[in-house]
Amino acid sequence: MPLPDSTPWQLSAACVGLPPSAVFARGVQQAAPALRACARCPVQRECEETVAPAESWFDGVCAGRLWRNGRPASAARIARVVDLDAGVARTARTALGSQL
Template identity: 55%
Template sequence: MPARTTSQPPALTWNDSPNSAPTGERLDWRRSAACAQLPQRSVFARVPSEAAEVLRACNQCPIRKECEAVVNPARTWFDGVSGGRLWRNGREVAAA
């Protein structure tokens, strides 16, 4: 029986972004995220007070829309911050 392979979703490239750079250049979008250097506990927070720092960073993030598209919070039942909003079980948490 042949080995089973799993496919990874394609990495985002500059061409996936509305602010495209020259064709073929790869963008490691995670490094471009405003939250990249913030504590993971803040990124995956479930309450607004714990996510405040990340939510502020999202306001200036160059990949905010791409982040939400990749994470797809509603479909994945995501808990944390994505696209400048806080999510719990895939539903947006109302601002406090």
């Protein structure tokens, strides 16, 4: 999903090519493809620094988390809905903290 003013890190994002309805979803089921992509994304840090979801009242997926009105959604609920394999689950636990 490169934007017209894309920077090199955006072009490396795992969500490139996903529909905006998945990336900017408010529900876990709709966001599942973006959450899976995020779990293996090499530019999570850059994404979170640029989007600043907590400061911008962001809705959607950013840096491995689903955000609603600038607050991360329940990690436990996300883990139940999104089919995470063992390696991706470890990455998600690291990104989301001990909530999983």
